Every structure is written in structure tokens, then in C-alpha cells.
Amino acid sequence: MKNPLDSLWGTIISGLILTLILHNIVAYALGG
Amino acid sequence: MEWVPAISRWIHLMAGVMWIGLLYYFNFVNVAAAKAAAADGTAAGISKHVMPRALLYFRWAAVVTWLAGAALLGRHFFEAFVFLNRAYYAIGIGAWLGTIMLFNVWVLIWPNQKKILGIVQATDDEKNKARRVAFLASRTNTAFSIPMLYFMAAGAHSALFFG
Numbered sequence: 001m002k003n004p005l006d007s008l009w010g011t012i013i014s015g016l017i018l019t020l021i022l023h024n025i026v027a028y029a030l031g032g
Numbered sequence: 033m034e035w036v037p038a039i040s041r042w043i044h045l046m047a048g049v050m051w052i053g054l055l056y057y058f059n060f061v062n063v064a065a066a067k068a069a070a071a072d073g074t075a076a077g078i079s080k081h082v083m084p085r086a087l088l089y090f091r092w093a094a095v096v097t098w099l100a101g102a103a104l105l106g107r108h109f110f111e112a113f114v115f116l117n118r119a120y121y122a123i124g125i126g127a128w129l130g131t132i133m134l135f136n137v138w139v140l141i142w143p144n145q146k147k148i149l150g151i152v153q154a155t156d157d158e159k160n161k162a163r164r165v166a167f168l169a170s171r172t173n174t175a176f177s178i179p180m181l182y183f184m185a186a187g188a189h190s191a192l193f194f195g
Contacts, residue, residue, distance in 0.1 A: 005171035008060065015178030022179050023193075026121050026186075030194050 037104055044100035048184075050093035052177050054086055059174045062086075063167070079149055087145055094137045098130060122194065123187030129180035133173045140169035 004010030062078070069075040105112050105120075105127065112120040112127050144162035147154035154162060186193035 003168075005168055005175065011059070011171050011175045012178070015175035018175065019179040019182050022125055022183070026125060026183075027194055029121055030118060 037106065040100045040103040044097060044104055047093045047096035047100060050089060051097050052181070054090040054093065055170065055173055055177060057086065058090075058170055083145070083149055084151070087142065091137050091142050094134050098134045101127065101130060119190070120187075122183050122190055126180050126183030126187055129176050129183065133176050133180065136169040136173050141166050141173075144169075 002010075004014050062082075066075055066078055069078055102109055105123070108117070108120055111117040112124040115121055115124050144166035146152045147159055147162040148166065182193075
């Protein structure tokens with residue numbers, strides 16, 4: 001499998017997915 | 033006016049703009065530019081005149097950003113980093129991402145860039161390996177910058193993001 005960090009779009013999409021995951025973790029921890 | 037938090041926030045933002053601005057320059061502009069320059073034999077100018085200066089401001093802006101951020105957290109520094117207080121969950125995530133990014137700059141990017149740019153001696157094999165490690169660390173920081181900036185904003189405006 002190709003490393004997503006080899007392309008700019010792969011890097012940006014990885015960052016957005018990580019943002020979504022972390023947002024949900026924090027929202028859950030805050031009871032939101 | 034509370035001078036320490038106010039000045040810390042201002043410095044944190046200015047240094048952060050320089051750090052992440054240069055990170056985006058490396059990733060969005062320089063990677064493609066260096067490849068094109070290598071193809072037409074003009075890469076030496078970038079390696080000699082642009083990269084050392086850009087990396088100087090880049091790595092020290094990272095330090096100033098982190099230190100100003102730590103000063104801004106002040107007595108809440110520990111609470112934020114170990115998630116002791118719900119009010120600091122968001123900024124804690126941002127602070128951890130920023131800290132990992134600072135580590136990447138000083139431990140993975142800069143030592144490998146020194147080999148790539150010929151600031152320290154390295155064989156061609158070592159340079160190729162250094163190029164890959166520095167590239168992936170830089171791309172990791174670009175990916176991390178997206179949630180890092182989200183949580184920096186959320187830290188100051190929690191109700192807006194998690195209300």
C-alpha cells in the first residue's frame with residue numbers, strides 16, 4: 001500500500017481524518 | 033491587562049505563523065520546486081541560499097512557539113498535558129501535537145537536513161536515507177498541523193467547537 005504522506009492530498013486527508021477522530025474523542029470525554 | 037499571558041499569546045501566534053508558514057512552504061512549494069530544479073540542474077541555488085535560511089527560522093520559530101505556548105499555559109501546563117481538567121482537554125491535545133511536531137523538527141528534520149545540505153559529512157547512501165526520513169517527518173508535521181491548529185482554536189473557544 002502506498003504511503004499517504006507521499007502525496008500532498010494524502011497528507012491533508014490524513015490530517016483531516018486525525019482531526020475528526022480526536023474531535024470525537026474530546027467531545028465524548030466532555031460528554032457532548 | 034495581564035502582561036504575561038497577553039504577550040505570550042501574541043508571541044505564540046507570531047512565532048507559530050512563521051513555523052507553520054515555513055512548514056507549508058517546504059511541503060506545498062519546495063518539495064516540487066526542488067524536484068523541478070534538480071531536473072534542470074538549478075537545485076544548487078535552493079540548497080545553498082534558500083534552505084539554510086528557511087530552516088534557521090523554521091527550527092527556532094518552533095522553539096519560540098513552544099516556549100510561548102508553555103508560558104501561556106502557565107500554572108495550567110501540567111493539567112493540560114496530563115488531561116487533569118476538562119477545561120484543558122482541547123488545548124492539551126493541541127499542546128501534545130505541537131510538542132510531537134517540535135520533536136520531529138529537532139530530532140528528525142534538522143539533523144537529516146544537515147546531511148542533505150552538506151552541513152555535516154554524509155555518504156550518498158546516508159543522504160538518501162536522510163532525505164526520506166526528513167521528508168516523512170515533515171509530511172507528518174503537515175498532517176499533524178491540521179488537528180493541532182483545530183485544537184489550538186478550540187482551546188480558546190471551547191463552546192464553539194464542543195458546545
